[in-house]
Amino acid sequence: MPAGIILNLIISLLVPTLAGYAICLILFKKLPFNSLVSLSISFGVGIGMITHWMLLLSMIGLTYSRANICFPLTAVSLISIFYIKKNRMYKNIDRNDLIADKRIDGFTSGFLNNFSLKTIIGIAVFVYITFQIYFVFWRSLNIPICSWDALYVIASKAKCLFYEGSIEPLKNYNLSSYPLHVPLSLTWVALNLGVWDEQLIKIIFPVVFLCYLIIQYDFLCRHTNKWWALIGTGLFVSANFPIYHATIAYRDFFLMYYNISVIILLLTGYETERDQFFILAGLFAGFATFTKLEALGYFFVNSLAFLFLLFKMKRCGLKEKMVKFLKFIVPGIGIFLFYYLYKHIHNIGQGQGRFLFDFNWQNLARIKVILWRFLEDFFLSGNWNILWFLLAVSLFVRRASITKNFQTKILLLLLLLYLGFYFIIALFTANFISIAGSHSYTVLSRLILHFFPLCPLLIVFLNYSNE
């Protein structure tokens, strides 16, 4: 590959990371993560900012170019970073920051100190994870876009956006109500490359995959130890479906990354009592709504879980809790409304037709079919290995530790809420056909993918707390 192309690819990843890093720095003043986790979170925030910047450019009638997108964002990011770093040099770092840093630094405990069976398993799992990362990168960057939805919706939109240099007129696109985060991300990479390259524009997918692995590993590291964090990451990559989805140009892996990051950030905010995490979680929730329509439902579910977290915060008063809640809700809703209003102004449907509820007694006959479809996908498909079975056994055997560990309780609550959400949607809306109908197998699997990481996380938490 020529050096110029490599440089352009690096720029297409570096600019969003820089923008995201600046936002994180503005929020936290001093980043409470190690550098790898900071970069992983920054990329998610930054790519969300870029796609929204592109949306704004379209709204004000400017066409896309590298200069239009790159220069303003990079300039503002660099100025912010230098300003904050310079100011920090002359100020004492808040003591609470240091405590928080210590508390959430997950990369300190080691498992290589004692050579044992655990070490051998750890090394084997590490090798396995490395293989999967290589597989994801190779497959993404060597196989051109070819899957159904990619050609129909995602890449076709991105290709038009690249050649037209604008979203206008959005209503002429296939499924115009669908959010544009992934198509715009692909366009962004293509703009940097200067050509529509069917393979290289997919770079964002393996990068998001890597970012997610780092975020999950760090989260587990903070709550368990390095060995269990590695096992958790190994369990995640042992499922075929997320690995495959990290190599094709679909939106589901992106949504999974944002959705699970929201949960992780909310929990981290609760543990460290730092409201900045709630704002960051709100940004992630907002970007998720710009990825897929379903994310609005997840936003609702995550908000319910957050209310539960706030309810558990005994030291805070009602007013303080409300402020914390708003810190999560406002950025998320704000980002969601941005595109919602854009579609409203341009007379584009919001895709709400599929979510009209029909509370009919006859629908109850669907229960058996829905349950069977869920069980079939969880236990009899090759999508998730037998991880859901492993979770079911862990829940049964380690039921005592559910109440012991707060994280387990919250993650389990979220899992039940997600399942309940789709169960109700399938039961009372026309989505029954796509969730549990005869040709539903690819749709349901993709919906499960959005919250699948809860499964390996729960397996680790249930079994670790019993050690």
Added chain:
Amino acid sequence: MEFIICLFSAISAYSLYLYICLKLSPLETLQKLLINFTQNYYRPHYNYFSVPNICSINIHLFIYIFILLFVLGLCLMQLSRVKSSDSQYKITGSQGLAVAVIAFAFLLVFQTICQIQYFTKTINKFQNRNLEQKLNVIYNIDSFKFVQYCHKHLSGKYKGQLITDSDYRKTIDPYLIMYYLYPVVDFRQEKDFKKCLVVFNKKDPLSVIPNSYDIIAVYNSKSLLAVQKE
């Protein structure tokens, strides 16, 4: 020792189950299981991974039955110990979990073997090929050949309309044609380009071409290209 006895009894019971249910000999069943696990256990298909069946029974089901039988064996053993007032040996849930973990590890090994096979095949198929060659490998179908044919016969930009008998819900062909013909043919926008009719897989394609169009290329008896007259 108890563990080995238990494992042995469970495998025997399992083989018996297979023999009765599937009317296959245990050896034949084992052979089939081994082939499926070492060759067919990684099958991406329309972004879904199916699990192979033996005599219409999902092989994951075999694993679950194996685990259940094993746990049943442990329970029976405990029952016999209680009867003989030997209370030293006690079954814990952890043993059941350990069996599930072993089964998971077992599946993971086979899954990885199959994934490596798939990966090697993919590398052989795609490495050292340019984009067009890769697309030809992926789309060894008529619609993609038609797209290549169209590119040879079209120059400039067109506002296109696709006319086909293909079912949009069942085949990728219409989307593939629209995706790969863009930006030469734009099926989406109300632009002031010359109009072009892309007729693919249509019975009697000539009947859908208005007089105001010139047929510029005929791909086969069901597919052709027509462009609006000047």
